[in-house]
Amino acid sequence: MRRPTFLVALPLLAACSGRPPPPATTPPARVVSLAPSITEIVYALGAGDRLVGVCAQCDYPAAAARLPRVGGYLVPSVEAVVAARPDVVLVVPSPGNRDAVRAVEQAGVRVVVVQDRTLADLWASMRAVGAALGLADAGERLVADVQRRLEAVRGRVAGLPPRRVLLVVGHTPLVVAGRGTLQDELVSAAGGVNVAADIGGVWPQISLELVVARAPEVIVDAAMGTEEGRHDLFGGLATVPAVRDGRVVAFAGEAIFRAGPRVPDAARALAAAIHPEAFGAG
Amino acid sequence: MSALLEAAGLRFAYGRRPVLDEVSLALGPGELVGVIGPNGAGKTTLVRLLAGVLAPAGGSVRLADRPLSAYRRRELARRLAVVPQDAHLEFPFTALEVVLMGRAAHLPPLGFPRARDLTVARAAMQRLEVAHLEDRPLDRVSGGERQRVLLARALAQEPEVLLLDEPTTHLDLRHQAGIHDVLGELSRSRGTAVLSVLHDLNLAAMYCDRLILLAAGRVLRVGTPSQVLTAEALGDAYRTQVYVGPNDATGSLVVLPLVRRRG
Amino acid sequence: MTLRPPYLTARRLAATTAVLAALLMLSIAGAMLVGPVAASLRRALVDPESADRVILFRTRLPRVLLGAVVGGSLGTSGAALQALLANPLACPHLLGISGGAAVGGVLALIAGAEAITAVAPLAAFAGALVAIGVVYLAARAGGRSTPYALLLVGVVFNVLASAAIMLLNVIASYAQAHGVLFWLMGSLSGQSWGLIAAAGAYALAGLAWLAAHAQDLNLLAAGEEGAAELGVDVERARRAVFVAASLLVGAAVSVSGMISFVGLIVPHLIRLVLGADHRLLLPASFLGGAAFLVWADALARTALAPAELPVGVVTALLGGPFFLFLLRRELGRGAS
Numbered sequence: 021m022r023r024p025t026f027l028v029a030l031p032l033l034a035a036c037s038g039r040p041p042p043p044a045t046t047p048p049a050r051v052v053s054l055a056p057s058i059t060e061i062v063y064a065l066g067a068g069d070r071l072v073g074v075c076a077q078c079d080y081p082a083a084a085a086r087l088p089r090v091g092g093y094l095v096p097s098v099e100a101v102v103a104a105r106p107d108v109v110l111v112v113p114s115p116g117n118r119d120a121v122r123a124v125e126q127a128g129v130r131v132v133v134v135q136d137r138t139l140a141d142l143w144a145s146m147r148a149v150g151a152a153l154g155l156a157d158a159g160e161r162l163v164a165d166v167q168r169r170l171e172a173v174r175g176r177v178a179g180l181p182p183r184r185v186l187l188v189v190g191h192t193p194l195v196v197a198g199r200g201t202l203q204d205e206l207v208s209a210a211g212g213v214n215v216a217a218d219i220g221g222v223w224p225q226i227s228l229e230l231v232v233a234r235a236p237e238v239i240v241d242a243a244m245g246t247e248e249g250r251h252d253l254f255g256g257l258a259t260v261p262a263v264r265d266g267r268v269v270a271f272a273g274e275a276i277f278r279a280g281p282r283v284p285d286a287a288r289a290l291a292a293a294i295h296p297e298a299f300g301a302g
Numbered sequence: 303m304s305a306l307l308e309a310a311g312l313r314f315a316y317g318r319r320p321v322l323d324e325v326s327l328a329l330g331p332g333e334l335v336g337v338i339g340p341n342g343a344g345k346t347t348l349v350r351l352l353a354g355v356l357a358p359a360g361g362s363v364r365l366a367d368r369p370l371s372a373y374r375r376r377e378l379a380r381r382l383a384v385v386p387q388d389a390h391l392e393f394p395f396t397a398l399e400v401v402l403m404g405r406a407a408h409l410p411p412l413g414f415p416r417a418r419d420l421t422v423a424r425a426a427m428q429r430l431e432v433a434h435l436e437d438r439p440l441d442r443v444s445g446g447e448r449q450r451v452l453l454a455r456a457l458a459q460e461p462e463v464l465l466l467d468e469p470t471t472h473l474d475l476r477h478q479a480g481i482h483d484v485l486g487e488l489s490r491s492r493g494t495a496v497l498s499v500l501h502d503l504n505l506a507a508m509y510c511d512r513l514i515l516l517a518a519g520r521v522l523r524v525g526t527p528s529q530v531l532t533a534e535a536l537g538d539a540y541r542t543q544v545y546v547g548p549n550d551a552t553g554s555l556v557v558l559p560l561v562r563r564r565g
Numbered sequence: 566m567t568l569r570p571p572y573l574t575a576r577r578l579a580a581t582t583a584v585l586a587a588l589l590m591l592s593i594a595g596a597m598l599v600g601p602v603a604a605s606l607r608r609a610l611v612d613p614e615s616a617d618r619v620i621l622f623r624t625r626l627p628r629v630l631l632g633a634v635v636g637g638s639l640g641t642s643g644a645a646l647q648a649l650l651a652n653p654l655a656c657p658h659l660l661g662i663s664g665g666a667a668v669g670g671v672l673a674l675i676a677g678a679e680a681i682t683a684v685a686p687l688a689a690f691a692g693a694l695v696a697i698g699v700v701y702l703a704a705r706a707g708g709r710s711t712p713y714a715l716l717l718v719g720v721v722f723n724v725l726a727s728a729a730i731m732l733l734n735v736i737a738s739y740a741q742a743h744g745v746l747f748w749l750m751g752s753l754s755g756q757s758w759g760l761i762a763a764a765g766a767y768a769l770a771g772l773a774w775l776a777a778h779a780q781d782l783n784l785l786a787a788g789e790e791g792a793a794e795l796g797v798d799v800e801r802a803r804r805a806v807f808v809a810a811s812l813l814v815g816a817a818v819s820v821s822g823m824i825s826f827v828g829l830i831v832p833h834l835i836r837l838v839l840g841a842d843h844r845l846l847l848p849a850s851f852l853g854g855a856a857f858l859v860w861a862d863a864l865a866r867t868a869l870a871p872a873e874l875p876v877g878v879v880t881a882l883l884g885g886p887f888f889l890f891l892l893r894r895e896l897g898r899g900a901s
Binding site: 220221231258259 | 619
Binding site for chain 3: 350353354355374375376378379380383384386389390391392393394395396397398399400402403404406407409411412413414415420436437455459
């Protein structure tokens with residue numbers, strides 16, 4: 021889950037990354053997932069029936085909504101996790117869960133940590149989860165499948181000149197996706213160029229005038245919730261091509277922020293917003 | 303001489319701790335009355351009750367035959383002024399601005415000081431020898447100067463009744479005498495009713511028309527200095543041996559604590 | 566400082582206010598020309614289709630004006646609170662009043678208030694009022710608000726408010742969770758003209774109300790008892806200051822989040838130069854606070870260009886050391 025909810029706590033990303041999980045002697049039968057993206061991967065591997073506990077925000081696929089909750093993505097409940105008697109706990113570092121994960125480890129439960137910041141992380145995490153569940157082959161097949169679907173999106177927009185894109189995740193303050201984020205890579209895959217890539221920082225806060233200066237052709241507005249009902253933030257910026265041509269696209273839903281098997285769907289939605297002409301719509 | 307300020311049967315307690323018990327007094331125009339007594343006797347509380355900033359648990363205070371509660375604060379401030387022991391003036395008001403605050407009750411809410419207000423304020427500062435501090439911020443003056451500025455503020459109110467709580471604590475001898483001269487003059491020539499809490503019994507003896515001896519929240523004695531300042535009354539109140547003798551220099555009394563000589 | 570006359574006259578009030586207003590106008594104009602993007606005023610005026618015009622009048626102008634409104638609100642409320650509590654260390658942020666307002670605003674948003682213009686400022690106003698009440702009662706325990714008591718109460722209240730905001734953050738859906746940075750660090754960008762106008766109206770109303778009690782505030786600055794003895798109806802004055810200050814802080818926080826220290830720094834500096842008479846101090850704190858925040862925000866948007874700092878970070882960096890310096894002075898004075 022890639023919500024920049026606690027920008028001030030970003031440096032809390034766990035250091036325990038990239039370490040291959042110890043090989044399981046028998047495939048784990050009881051699995052706990054502490055991130056919505058991991059839950060989706062587990063289901064995509066066909067192992068959804070092994071899940072005995074998921075974080076509160078795990079809502080896809082529909083079956084996951086019926087699984088027992090063990091706390092939140094930000095702050096999981098150590099007791100609930102341990103009480104589920106898992107054979108393995110699958111975790112993505114979030115701004116708040118480092119202490120909880122450490123406590124779970126100290127309780128003697130096997131923990132597998134995967135990253136979700138880039139596409140490379142995505143492939144690695146699918147393989148790692150596959151391996152952890154004793155489904156290494158399924159993991160490889162999943163990676164291949166998702167990569168193929170992503171390539172299909174790339175192919176759709178291949179010949180088209182890239183469009184200048186700004187991906188907004190917050191209105192007040194105005195926060196955008198910078199270089200080094202999954203979203204930045206998806207924009208590139210979708211035939212766009214991220215105008216905020218050079219600003220520095222993964223989720224830079226910028227002034228509205230910078231939007232005017234960078235003049236994106238498409239604004240993907242993924243800021244949500246309380247932002248609805250506010251006045252149109254970009255409405256008065258008549259010289260910005262995205263505003264002038266009516267290409268400020270609202271992106272509801274979490275898909276664009278989850279490093280999971282639905283990434284190609286997010287890429288496709290982005291591509292449809294950036295290059296509508298390649299998708300039949302106007 | 304009818305009483306201008308009257309208190310009858312005052313009772314007060316801070317929480318469960320009783321402070322004053324059945325205190326009555328009467329203050330008439332032109333009188334200079336001193337309130338003396340040991341620490342914790344309730345003297346400051348008495349002043350606050352007389353000023354109307356505290357409400358008594360029992361008894362009443364009347365000014366010109368009306369209960370204090372019947373007065374609006376503005377009206378009361380035009381007739382009764384209080385000089386506190388000290389004021390924490392953390393803000394850089396100038397001495398003149400502070401004294402002009404005494405005129406606030408005479409001015410409309412947003413009114414700026416008129417010529418008369420300035421005259422009264424400056425005259426008061428002159429009287430108390432703080433005129434030279436006019437534009438000095440009050441957080442830059444000594445304790446003694448601040449006390450005199452506060453007294454000037456009270457004078458600027460042009461009150462009929464003046465209440466003071468230990469007005470000479472920070473003052474040197476010359477200024478102590480000076481304050482009492484001012485108070486004496488106020489009461490004699492202006493007819494102001496003055497009530498002052500004093501810790502210096504000798505000055506009390508010299509300047510006051512009447513004394514009220516307060517101890518443990520009760521009035522022990524009321525009367526002229528010679529009536530109140532007796533060795534046994536003072537010994538009772540202050541719980542220590544006291545010497546009272548004639549003051550040949552001034553014609554009043556001299557009061558000294560009896561301390562065992564060394565050696 | 567003896568450069569100024571020993572008391573305030575109507576003429577000096579009018580003249581000084583006029584000068585400060587002029588300085589504010591200049592600041593607004595100057596800050597409009599400052600930003601991470603170079604924009605030409607000439608081109609903006611000449612060419613109605615230019616990006617310069619959009620930048621100057623659609624992105625910078627609303628932001629600068631909002632900064633003036635919020636800065637003025639915070640400056641004035643700071644001055645009034647200092648007088649009411651007879652303590653020069655009082656400030657809406659330090660005392661947790663901004664925190665209370667923020668909690669009110671967040672609650673309103675989570676409850677689904679989409680009519681931001683009306684409901685959130687009112688909820689913030691209510692939150693600020695509750696906070697002021699708690700602070701006042703707690704700090705009066707000793708009979709006089711010592712620096713310690715006030716600061717402690719404020720710190721605790723702030724911690725509570727931040728915790729409340731983060732709690733609401735966690736239990737609310739992720740859709741609403743993003744605004745936490747706005748509330749905790751402040752932002753002056755992205756508000757509609759309607760909201761700016763509403764905030765401005767609240768600000769002027771609050772200022773006028775406080776100004777009507779300026780003389781009372783002068784007397785209250787020496788303590789409530791002293792003020793009563795000088796003729797102030799303390800109950801009424803206290804109520805008026807509570808409500809007016811809550812209105813000012815609530816309006817400011819609801820449109821810009823919590824911006825710290827403006828209410829501490831500005832009145833203090835104004836008092837040093839112009840004196841403590843509130844008839845001048847209140848309008849001067851408004852105009853000075855406005856200019857201060859306008860420049861602080863100009864700094865916030867240029868210091869790390871092309872990225873931007875939250876404006877609350879700038880005011881905290883300026884105000885924190887200043888507050889420590891003041892605290893040392895206050896405690897040193899109390900000890901003597």
